Amino acid sequence: MLAQLIALDWGTTSLRAYKLAEGGQVLEQRSLSTGIMQLPRTPRVIAGQPCADGFELAFDEACGDWLDAQPGLPVIACGMVGSAQGWCEAAYRETPANVADLGNSLQAVRSIRGVDVHIVPGVIQRSRLPNVMRGEEAQVLGVLHHLAGNSGGDLLIGLPGSHSKWVEVAEGCIVHFDTFMTGEIFAVLSEHSILGRTQQRGGSFDGDAFDRGVQVALSSDGEIGPLSTLFSARSLGLTGELSASAQPDYLSGLLIGHEVCALAHAQRHRRNSVHLPSIILIGNSQLCSRYCRALDACGFARVSLGEQATERGLWQLALAAGLIPPTLSR
C-alpha cells in the first residue's frame, strides 16, 4: 500500500515518525530520541551534500528512507520543532482554533533534499495569564475529529505530561485551556529537593501510596495547598508513617490530586454548575492510568482514553492544508 503522508510529532526530547496511507492508516511508525534539545551532532552526507545541521540530520534519520522510496511524499510536523528554538518558528494561532485555522497556517521549511516540512503552529490563549501549547493541538484535533457528533460542550480533553494541558472544546474548536506544571515539579522535587533525599525510587508502582497522596490533596488537610502539603512527604517519613519506597508515589498522588482538585473547582466555576465534564485523556498509558485514579477519586465519573490522537490529528491537518488529495481522505 502506497504511503500518502509522513507525519512527525517532534518535541523537546523525542521525535515520533508515522508513515500514513489512505484514510490515515498507519503503515509504519518510529520513535527516536532526537527531540529538538537532543539533535544528532555527527555530520554526514545527505542527498549528495555534506550536512552538519542537527535538524536535517534528525529529519533524515527519522524518514530519509521513506522519502528515498517515495520522493514526493508530503511531510507535516507538530511540536516544539515549530518553536523559537526549533527548526523554523511557526507563530502561534489564537484561540478559538480549529483544523481549518491551523491547517491553513502551516509554516514550511525546505530541507536539504528539497522536501518541504510543513510545521503546525502552536495555539495561544491570550487571557490575563496567557497559555500556550505546541503539539497538543494536533492531538486534540485528532480526538475531536474521531468523536464526530459530540459538540464538545460537556467534554474536557486532558493531556498529562511535564506540563499537563486541560482543553475545552466547542464545535471542533479549541476554545480554552489551562496548564499545570505538575510533571516537571514532581521531577525537580524528586531530583533536587530535600523530599528526594529520603525517597527510595525505582520500585514498581505503589497504588496505595499514590491513592493516599490523592486523598490528602482532596481532604480538608489539602485545602492549605501543595506548597504546604508537600512537606508531609517528609514529615510522614520522619514519623515512620510513610516508608522510603512509598514516598515517590505518595508525592506523585499528592501533586496529581492537587491538580485534579483545582481542575474540578475551576471547571465548576467556569461552567457555573456542580456537574463535571466528561474527560478524554491523551498520553503515556502509565501516566494516564494515574490520572484516571485521581480523577475518579475527585468525582469525574466519565473518563476515557483517546487513541492514535497525534497521527489522526496530523492527517486531518494535512488534509485541511491540501497536502493530500481529498479523494484519499478516508
Added chain:
Amino acid sequence: MLAQLIALDWGTTSLRAYKLAEGGQVLEQRSLSTGIMQLPRTPRVIAGQPCADGFELAFDEACGDWLDAQPGLPVIACGMVGSAQGWCEAAYRETPANVADLGNSLQAVRSIRGVDVHIVPGVIQRSRLPNVMRGEEAQVLGVLHHLAGNSGGDLLIGLPGSHSKWVEVAEGCIVHFDTFMTGEIFAVLSEHSILGRTQQRGGSFDGDAFDRGVQVALSSDGEIGPLSTLFSARSLGLTGELSASAQPDYLSGLLIGHEVCALAHAQRHRRNSVHLPSIILIGNSQLCSRYCRALDACGFARVSLGEQATERGLWQLALAAGLIPPTLSR
C-alpha cells in the same frame, strides 16, 4: 564583663555562635558556614588530642577560644545539630510545648574538651499530616518571652525560609504550626526547571515584578493554584509581557502570594472568624521584607519584626534548664 553562656544556632548550612552575659546580653557573635551538611574535614589537635570529627572541629572553630578563656561556660545549641543527621539526636517534644518543657529535655553530648553541649529538642505536632521544627522553637520562645503579657491568642509567628513555619501560640506555648516549602520550591524551580532558563538573575530587587506575582496569586486567576499559575512566569515571557530580569521576582511574589493566601484562608477557618491575627516575623531581613509586602496585600494589617529571637530564646531555655544561676537571669 564575664560571659555566662555560649549559645549556638546550628542549622543545615550555617552555624551562629553567641557569647552571652548576664541578662542574655550579647557580648560577641559569629556566623560560620559550618552547618551540619558542611562540616570541616581537616583533622587537627583539639585540647591536646588529634581530632577528625566534623562536629568537634566545627564546635572548636565556633567557640574554642571562648572556652579557652572561660573553661566553665555552659553551652546550649538548637537546630539540625539535634536531628538524626546531627551531632546527637534530641528527640522531638510534642505540642503544646513551652520553655520549661523544652528546657527540661535538653540532650547533652560531651565534646572532646570535656564540655557538654546541651541540645534543644525540636517540636513535633502529631496531626494527620505531622509537622516538625528544629531551631525555630527557640526563636519563637525568644519572641514570646520578650512579649510578656500578650497571651498569644491573636498572634501568629512567621519564620520565612526554605521551609517557612507559621506558629500559633497560647500562654507561652507553641500549640500549632504549619510548614510551607515555598523557599525551597522557588530555589529548585529557578535552578532546575524550564522557568529558570529564561530568568535573568542577579539584578536588584524588582518590587513591581514581585507585587505583580503577589497580585496574581491573590486574584481570581490565582484560585487555580500554584501548580498552574507558575506557568505564567514562562507564558508572560513568551508574549513579551514579562522581561527576563523581572521573572525571578515575579516568581517569588507568585509563590509567596500563594503561601500567604493559603495561610489567611487556613487562619480564618481555624479561628472561625474573618479577622486575621497579628503577625511577628522572624528571619532574614530581606526575606521578611518580601513577606511584609505580601501579607499587607493579603489583608494582614498588623505585621512587625521580632528581634534577637534566637539568642533570647536560647538564654531562656538555658535558664529553664538550670545551666545559668537564676540570679543572673536579668
